[in-house]
Structures are given as structure tokens and as C-alpha cells.
Amino acid sequence: MTHYWILGGIIVVWVGASFFLSRLGETKEIGKKRLFILSLALTPLIGLALYLSSPHRKMYMYKEVFYKCNTCGYTFSEKHEYCPFCEKDGIKSVLVPKNKIMT
Numbered sequence: 813m814t815h816y817w818i819l820g821g822i823i824v825v826w827v828g829a830s831f832f833l834s835r836l837g838e839t840k841e842i843g844k845k846r847l848f849i850l851s852l853a854l855t856p857l858i859g860l861a862l863y864l865s866s867p868h869r870k871m872y873m874y875k876e877v878f879y880k881c882n883t884c885g886y887t888f889s890e891k892h893e894y895c896p897f898c899e900k901d902g903i904k905s906v907l908v909p910k911n912k913i914m915t
């Protein structure tokens with residue numbers, strides 16, 4: 813009976829790895845669905861090779877976190893506990909993290 817467990821385990825890892833790769837493939841030219849099918853059919857190892865060789869999508873969007881002060885309206889790329897400009901004026905203004913979508 814033990815080999816059924818091993819076989820089941822291999823299938824779970826196989827499908828799991830294919831699914832994980834397809835999630836990564838979302839940002840690649842190859843695409844999510846195609847990468848999932850290819851790694852399922854040709855082992856996740858081939859899927860990984862395809863993922864690595866596939867170029868990034870041209871319209872790839874990524875988020876950049878920045879911190880905005882609601883008192884003076886200034887934005888910072890680094891995290892500060894309080895706004896350094898407002899702190900000079902004696903105001904403790906907490907910076908709000910925001911996501912900026914870059915193209």
C-alpha cells in the first residue's frame with residue numbers, strides 16, 4: 813500500500829509545483845495558463861526552465877510603495893515614523909503608506 817502514498821505524494825507535488833509556476837508566469841510573456849499546462853504535461857522542471865527563459869511582459873506593471881504625509885502633502889520613498897518636514901515645525905504627522913502603480 814505504501815507505494816500508493818508515494819505516487820499520490822508525487823502527483824500532489826507535481827500539480828502543486830505546476831500551479832505555483834503558473835502563478836509566477838502571470839508576469840511573463842508565456843502566460844499563466846500555458847505555463848500551467850506545459851509544466852503539468854512536461855514536468856514542472858521543464859516548466860521552470862520555460863519560466864526562466866520567458867521574457868517579462870512588455871506591459872508589466874509593478875507597485876512601488878511610498879509614504880505620504882497628509883499634513884504637507886509631501887511623499888517619501890523611505891519609511892519614516894513621522895514626516896521629517898512637519899516634525900521640524902513641531903507637528904508629529906504619521907506617514908501613510910500608499911501603492912503607486914508604475915508602468
Ligand SMILES: [Zn+2]
Binds near residue numbers: 882886897905
Ligand atoms: Zn508633512
